[in-house]
Amino acid sequence: MIKDGRFILDGMENVVINIGKVTTEEELAEQEWEPMGPTPKPGILSLRNWDHRLLKDFPPSYAPICDMCCLCTYGKCDLTGDRKGACGIDIKAQQARIVLIACCIGTAAHAGHANHVLHELIRWHGRNHPIDMGPYIDVEAPIIRTVVGTIPKTLGDLEDVLGYVNQQLVHAVSSAHTGQEGSYIDFESKALHISMIDNLAKEVADIAQIAGFDFPKGDPDAALVEFGFGAVDRTKPIIVFIGHYPAVSVATIDYMEEHGLSDKMEVCGICCTAIETSRYRASAKVIGPLSMQHFFVRSGIADVLVLDEQCVRTDLLEQAQKTGAPLILTTDKICYNLPDVTNRNPDDVVSDLLNGAPGVLISDPLKAAEVITKIALEIKPKRDNLKHLPTEEEVVEYAQTCTECGWCDRACPHSLPVREAMVAAKKGDLNKLSDLFSPCMSCGRCESECERDIPVISMIVKAAQDIAFGETYTMRAGRGPVLDTEIRKVGAPLVLGEIPGIVALVGCSNFPNGEVEVAKIAEEFAKRNYIVVATGCSAMAMAMYRCEDGQTLYEKYSGAFDAGGVVNIGSCVANAHIIGAAIKVAAIFARIPLRGNFEEIADYILNKVGACGVAWGAMSQKAASIGTGTNRWGVPVIVGPHGSKYRRALLSNKELSEWELYDKKAKEVVPGEPAPEHLMYPAETMEEAIVAIAKFCIRPSDNAKGRQIKLFNYVDLYKKYMGTLPPDLHHFIRKEADIPITMKSEIMEHLKEAGWAPRKAIGDPSRIEPAEGGASA
Amino acid sequence: MRAYQSANVPGPHVGKVASSGIIANAIKKAMRPVLIIGSDIKHLDWMRSLAEEMDIPTVATAHIAGAMRENGFNPDRVLGAIEITNLLESPKWTGIRGEGQHDLAIFAGVKYYLEAQMLSALKNFAPHITTITLSPGYQPNADLSIPNLNEGEFDELLAKVTDALSIESFRYSQTVNLIKCTECGDCVLACEKEHGIARIRLSEKQVPVLCLHCLPDKAKCAAACEVDAIRDESGILVVDSELCTGCGACEEACPAGHIYVGSDGVAHKCTLCVDSERIIPACVTACRDGAMMYGVTEKRKKTAKKG
Numbered sequence A: 001m002i003k004d005g006r007f008i009l010d011g012m013e014n015v016v017i018n019i020g021k022v023t024t025e026e027e028l029a030e031q032e033w034e035p036m037g038p039t040p041k042p043g044i045l046s047l048r049n050w051d052h053r054l055l056k057d058f059p060p061s062y063a064p065i066c067d068m069c070c071l072c073t074y075g076k077c078d079l080t081g082d083r084k085g086a087c088g089i090d091i092k093a094q095q096a097r098i099v100l101i102a103c104c105i106g107t108a109a110h111a112g113h114a115n116h117v118l119h120e121l122i123r124w125h126g127r128n129h130p131i132d133m134g135p136y137i138d139v140e141a142p143i144i145r146t147v148v149g150t151i152p153k154t155l156g157d158l159e160d161v162l163g164y165v166n167q168q169l170v171h172a173v174s175s176a177h178t179g180q181e182g183s184y185i186d187f188e189s190k191a192l193h194i195s196m197i198d199n200l201a202k203e204v205a206d207i208a209q210i211a212g213f214d215f216p217k218g219d220p221d222a223a224l225v226e227f228g229f230g231a232v233d234r235t236k237p238i239i240v241f242i243g244h245y246p247a248v249s250v251a252t253i254d255y256m257e258e259h260g261l262s263d264k265m266e267v268c269g270i271c272c273t274a275i276e277t278s279r280y281r282a283s284a285k286v287i288g289p290l291s292m293q294h295f296f297v298r299s300g301i302a303d304v305l306v307l308d309e310q311c312v313r314t315d316l317l318e319q320a321q322k323t324g325a326p327l328i329l330t331t332d333k334i335c336y337n338l339p340d341v342t343n344r345n346p347d348d349v350v351s352d353l354l355n356g357a358p359g360v361l362i363s364d365p366l367k368a369a370e371v372i373t374k375i376a377l378e379i380k381p382k383r384d385n386l387k388h389l390p391t392e393e394e395v396v397e398y399a400q401t402c403t404e405c406g407w408c409d410r411a412c413p414h415s416l417p418v419r420e421a422m423v424a425a426k427k428g429d430l431n432k433l434s435d436l437f438s439p440c441m442s443c444g445r446c447e448s449e450c451e452r453d454i455p456v457i458s459m460i461v462k463a464a465q466d467i468a469f470g471e472t473y474t475m476r477a478g479r480g481p482v483l484d485t486e487i488r489k490v491g492a493p494l495v496l497g498e499i500p501g502i503v504a505l506v507g508c509s510n511f512p513n514g515e516v517e518v519a520k521i522a523e524e525f526a527k528r529n530y531i532v533v534a535t536g537c538s539a540m541a542m543a544m545y546r547c548e549d550g551q552t553l554y555e556k557y558s559g560a561f562d563a564g565g566v567v568n569i570g571s572c573v574a575n576a577h578i579i580g581a582a583i584k585v586a587a588i589f590a591r592i593p594l595r596g597n598f599e600e601i602a603d604y605i606l607n608k609v610g611a612c613g614v615a616w617g618a619m620s621q622k623a624a625s626i627g628t629g630t631n632r633w634g635v636p637v638i639v640g641p642h643g644s645k646y647r648r649a650l651l652s653n654k655e656l657s658e659w660e661l662y663d664k665k666a667k668e669v670v671p672g673e674p675a676p677e678h679l680m681y682p683a684e685t686m687e688e689a690i691v692a693i694a695k696f697c698i699r700p701s702d703n704a705k706g707r708q709i710k711l712f713n714y715v716d717l718y719k720k721y722m723g724t725l726p727p728d729l730h731h732f733i734r735k736e737a738d739i740p741i742t743m744k745s746e747i748m749e750h751l752k753e754a755g756w757a758p759r760k761a762i763g764d765p766s767r768i769e770p771a772e773g774g775a776s777a
Numbered sequence B: 001m002r003a004y005q006s007a008n009v010p011g012p013h014v015g016k017v018a019s020s021g022i023i024a025n026a027i028k029k030a031m032r033p034v035l036i037i038g039s040d041i042k043h044l045d046w047m048r049s050l051a052e053e054m055d056i057p058t059v060a061t062a063h064i065a066g067a068m069r070e071n072g073f074n075p076d077r078v079l080g081a082i083e084i085t086n087l088l089e090s091p092k093w094t095g096i097r098g099e100g101q102h103d104l105a106i107f108a109g110v111k112y113y114l115e116a117q118m119l120s121a122l123k124n125f126a127p128h129i130t131t132i133t134l135s136p137g138y139q140p141n142a143d144l145s146i147p148n149l150n151e152g153e154f155d156e157l158l159a160k161v162t163d164a165l166s167i168e169s170f171r172y173s174q175t176v177n178l179i180k181c182t183e184c185g186d187c188v189l190a191c192e193k194e195h196g197i198a199r200i201r202l203s204e205k206q207v208p209v210l211c212l213h214c215l216p217d218k219a220k221c222a223a224a225c226e227v228d229a230i231r232d233e234s235g236i237l238v239v240d241s242e243l244c245t246g247c248g249a250c251e252e253a254c255p256a257g258h259i260y261v262g263s264d265g266v267a268h269k270c271t272l273c274v275d276s277e278r279i280i281p282a283c284v285t286a287c288r289d290g291a292m293m294y295g296v297t298e299k300r301k302k303t304a305k306k307g
Ligand code: SF4
Pocket: A069, A070, A071, A072, A073, A074, A075, A076, A077, A084, A085, A086, A087, A088, A089, A178
């Protein structure tokens, strides 16, 4: 059999035949870093046992948002109750199938981003461009090490990882085809699998970005960047980048710098592109999270709108046209039926745009950069006299055409009181409209339902102009991964519970009361010495809030991954580093081998790392895969009330089932505790979420001191919001030493009533029981 | 009726828009109801008197427990909306009071879209539970929902429910919409499953022959019965099969041709399932075309007062 490698045939020295991937001496040496674990490059079946174990403790609980299936032409099928579709599927499996599809879409979006950014960077720097994460990070790609079993040294190495990612996506998506999987548990297992792949793709994307764009390499003191509509200097031409993929904004900044234009123009971003751009240059302004895009575009401030990919409003062409701002599309993900002018002369394109072409598609970032800069400079004077928002008088006039039918309220995903605001505005009182600015995510469903075509969004921004344009904030630029030195410091206190937990605020921040809730959650836990980390729109949302002393959270709290830190890790793809940090606790503090060793690592995290993910305003399929992937690594996730529309929660039922864990030290199965209690939990309100976060950070590995600290926070928060002791407290107290000293007497009383008896703490808690007769892991 | 959040269209199986009488009747009928109060609750006082007067255990979701206690309303349990839903789904759970799984879940003030999801879960996975929503806005996933009402109308409805809860005797009615009826006989089948012998039968034209639910003091069947086997139970006539001799006098007397003496030798008539554990009559639930309807009102018709 011919081995993979590089062959030169005798007499044909100029012909090189490559079979498979060539392995060099260096690579061989590299492969010796750690013996290979049991599951390198796992397929769908490789970690199925782990998934089934997770799903046994946290069984899926479904809430269909639609009782139907219309995926094939047998349908529509009515699956309500105990009915089955024409293909044989029942409603639980169908919900799980949709969960899988959502996770695949989310994973594909991140993998698409990773593919894009990596190929562009390889074009810029070559395959051999080194990955260097700086002097303080030795374990630089913890997810790749654990899942794939390799250490990427160059951009080219990352391409190999993406090959595996893309292959897994094919298998996962295919199992959602009609007539494949039929068990909800196995659909869930596949969703967990592909969402772990999502984490991997994100790690690839962000490592490539850090290496290729020279983003901060885990810098706790990353710069503070200006934030908000008000931060934008409106005397300069304003370019706004919306989306996630930073190659175009980076190229544009480079182009400006080369041409001495940097201080003559404003580069701004919305959604993750904003975070990425500010990771490149702190002079870039962040407008805000995705909920701001429609408001901002309506306000007409942008002279040029540049879209890349993901979470962009799909009607921005129409919206941009209304404000006279040209629209530049830059990836194959978004084409809007506009002409692809990548290969045309940039000056010709600029002149077309000046002459009224609404927008163009330019898929080469370097070429796009030139067009974007030139058109911004040229169009700015032409747009100066345009008026975009109605005047206050016009707002009142619009309101007066309102028939008070109330369909705006009924169309609003939040049921916001739009009608009431119109009624007040009729009489000239714009305060109620202005009050909508914060909770409204500018989705526009109210406008699109309105029979009178009342421009609700424009009216809200106008009414709220003092808040919208008057306020500026600061955000710490995304710092990238957590340093090994930081992990060394926090590893032990985290596992023992003395740092009560890591609270990771990730994903969108739209719901249900606007950005402020994400910020308040962050503040509550930073004050209590948890490690608060954030990525994506949540990291931006946290900037739009001032503490009582007037400081923003990023000004007030340190950017270090340590107790009481408020850490902006970066964009959505950067949230891979949060899982990465948990993995590094296992690797650096507990010295568990990473290489191809997913299950042991995830088991460690689930039982010993008190972390809780919060995707409070989660909207997208990406949030589904982010959350589900986080779950597979053993980290519980809380979503907001709209998160119930993802259709399934993963809930334990402490009232109905016994908890069992395996004690690796005593080598026996022992009664466990509901810690963490749930794995995927939609909370109804911020207050409920706050209490749940404190509870979900409890782990069986806590020592007595750590448990005391965690329980103190849980009890204190529960009392604050619910007014009593938590009724389930006895589940989390193993022995008297676990009880927070200052609360001892009242808790003892509760325990007596609950019939509590002390139990043994678990020496080395695990979910993996060795097979009959086998050795313990 | 369109859902309050107009895009909240779950599928073919949508619940009924209920009147105050139907709501009150369902609450009175339930053996083990539970009241679930969420963060958007606006009528805490009303809910408290409902819980107290009808002795209904209460679950507070989200963080509403604090506000409830401040109002002197102590919830029996504090659980997440999804947690109580999950418990209600389980046949193993013995309910808030340990007396057995609940048969009626009354939702009030859980955020509209979250409540829609919880009701969907119960609709699909908890056939043993009837659901009512007392939040303002039609919830198609609830078995019984109030319609889309403005604030004033909603207050009025709650006041009417209060009245209806206090009365002894309801006025019942039942109709079948013949345009919707496909003559499938599902109602008869469901009736037979519930009561052993079907009380409704299909006419020669294959449409169900329903009881007119005459006022008890006006009903010809009851008047014709010589052993007083047809008794008034809170406004509806129920045959006491112990007393019934099977003489057939009622069958003769009934103007609708509804009541009849069955193969077991006793008379059978529709009771809208008041004599079973069901909260919504079996035929009404069974009719997939929504043709079978029933009504419960707190008011007696004028003619009734004279008698
Ligand atoms: S995939 Fe199955 S359930 Fe869906 S429409 Fe086709 S047959 Fe019906």
